[in-house]
Amino acid sequence: MTTSYRITRPDDWHLHLRDGDMLDAVAPHTARQFGRAIIMPNLRPPVTTTEQALAYRGRIVAALERAGIGASEFEPLMTLYLTDNTRPEEIRAAKASGMVHGVKLYPAGATTNSDAGVTDLLGKCSAVLEAMQEVDMPLLVHGEVTDPAIDLFDREAVFIERVMQPLRRSFPALKVVFEHLTTKDGVDYVLSDSGPTAATLTAHHLLYNRNALFLGGIRPHYYCLPVLKREVHRKALLDAATGDSDKFFLGTDSAPHARGLKEHACGCAGCYTALHAMELYATAFDSVGRMDRLEAFASLNGPAFYGLPPNKGSLVLERGSYRIPEELPAGGTTVVPLAAGEELAWSVRQA
Numbered sequence: 001m002t003t004s005y006r007i008t009r010p011d012d013w014h015l016h017l018r019d020g021d022m023l024d025a026v027a028p029h030t031a032r033q034f035g036r037a038i039i040m041p042n043l044r045p046p047v048t049t050t051e052q053a054l055a056y057r058g059r060i061v062a063a064l065e066r067a068g069i070g071a072s073e074f075e076p077l078m079t080l081y082l083t084d085n086t087r088p089e090e091i092r093a094a095k096a097s098g099m100v101h102g103v104k105l106y107p108a109g110a111t112t113n114s115d116a117g118v119t120d121l122l123g124k125c126s127a128v129l130e131a132m133q134e135v136d137m138p139l140l141v142h143g144e145v146t147d148p149a150i151d152l153f154d155r156e157a158v159f160i161e162r163v164m165q166p167l168r169r170s171f172p173a174l175k176v177v178f179e180h181l182t183t184k185d186g187v188d189y190v191l192s193d194s195g196p197t198a199a200t201l202t203a204h205h206l207l208y209n210r211n212a213l214f215l216g217g218i219r220p221h222y223y224c225l226p227v228l229k230r231e232v233h234r235k236a237l238l239d240a241a242t243g244d245s246d247k248f249f250l251g252t253d254s255a256p257h258a259r260g261l262k263e264h265a266c267g268c269a270g271c272y273t274a275l276h277a278m279e280l281y282a283t284a285f286d287s288v289g290r291m292d293r294l295e296a297f298a299s300l301n302g303p304a305f306y307g308l309p310p311n312k313g314s315l316v317l318e319r320g321s322y323r324i325p326e327e328l329p330a331g332g333t334t335v336v337p338l339a340a341g342e343e344l345a346w347s348v349r350q351a
């Protein structure tokens, strides 16, 4: 049995770093494992302009410096938060900065900090989408409808019909990343779409089905959006991650919330996985005997889609027990990592 794997240093193509004390607490975890990450813009207020994105980038670099991690070791890839009022000139400025690598669509009200999101994508944002297609700026999509008449578990499938298919017809060359894909419907759509569509997959959606939310009582640290789905969907995601298609790549969607806001009568959505991301992904890939596919998924497919070179360094995964901490300090609060207190059979060898 192979006991260790060396892979090209991976990237995280979907990450929440927050700001202030939380940023200081979580950014070093990501920088230890990943060379780059796509940084989500759903701060309060959201990051809607290139100027704000560059200022946020500066705060991330400063937080890492305080932790002894230099700018050459980790590169934050910034994004803008799309609103009904985003202008095409903002897209051109973002592209010209060389530091903004995507524009994020949050349907208004779909998830954490999405109040300022888009109300009608093709109706309100066509000129912006046209500019994005022209300058080759990817659209990153939280793919769930917010129509209260649609069952929570069906929101991704309905989004494909109502938004993704019309979007693709209108903008055949627009790069689109279907973020944190959670269903077989989503996998089938990404595989069948003729345009440049890719998808990120989280570790938690590869490892757990919706039973994890209710095992022995309600378990808020397994609650994220899009919510965990049935086993048939988890299997389809794992097949996609470990299969031959280069349209699927790693995006943790690590989304830290203070412990008290998760263990709450109206708990926040988001799982914290930045601490142990590669250990979790290795566990998922190993469960189907496909460790050989981990490098393409974690380190090669994402850069190819975004038009960037793979990272230079490497990371080693070793078989051997790793215990996930119960909680982590984060400023004046704590964050509970996914599967806290449990043991994993893979660990990252620190360089």
Ligand SMILES: NC(=O)N[C@@H](CC(=O)O)C(=O)O
Residues within 6 Å of the ligand: 016, 042, 111, 112, 113, 142, 223, 224, 225, 226, 253, 255, 256, 269, 270, 271
């Ligand atoms: N995934 C989540 O459950 N939460 C994310 C937002 C998001 O990615 O939808 C967050 O910012 O907390």
Ligand SMILES: [Zn+2]
Residues within 6 Å of the ligand: 111, 142, 179, 180, 225, 226
């Ligand atoms: Zn999301």
Ligand SMILES: [Zn+2]
Residues within 6 Å of the ligand: 014, 015, 016, 040, 253, 255
């Ligand atoms: Zn997210």
